[in-house]
Amino acid sequence: MKTSLLPFDDQVSTFTSLDQRLLLQLEAVVSQHFYGGCDRITQALLAQCQWSLVANLDTPILKIICPDAETYWNIVGNIEHISDYLSRVTRTGKIEVIPGDKKNVYFEIELGA
Numbered sequence: 001m002k003t004s005l006l007p008f009d010d011q012v013s014t015f016t017s018l019d020q021r022l023l024l025q026l027e028a029v030v031s032q033h034f035y036g037g038c039d040r041i042t043q044a045l046l047a048q049c050q051w052s053l054v055a056n057l058d059t060p061i062l063k064i065i066c067p068d069a070e071t072y073w074n075i076v077g078n079i080e081h082i083s084d085y086l087s088r089v090t091r092t093g094k095i096e097v098i099p100g101d102k103k104n105v106y107f108e109i110e111l112g113a
Helices: 017-037 040-047 069-077 079-087
Strands: 050-055 060-066 093-099 107-111
Touching: 017 050, 017 079, 040 069, 040 079, 060 069, 060 079, 069 079, 069 093, 079 093, 079 107
Parallel strands: 060 093
Antiparallel strands: 050 060, 093 107
16 A cells, blocks of 8 residues: 655645536636737637637646638737737746648747746
């Protein structure tokens, strides 16, 4: 039988279904604040893509999947504004821009690094 050297309060707890629901609610609220804080041009660009803000334990990740090359390059060209808007809702984070057509390169940028 293995015993932990950590006190009971410091041991990792299990992730419950309630934790999962709370995490999904947190992601939804943060996503709404992020999107609502963007200008209309950025909102229009994001509306052309599939995007989600994933609240990982360490670093929140904004994943943007672009449907075509033109949208991909428009998003990459607007990445400075997108990172500014994201930094309003989180101190650290990542932005991943994923080309849907597989012809362009995967683009990733870190905030607050």
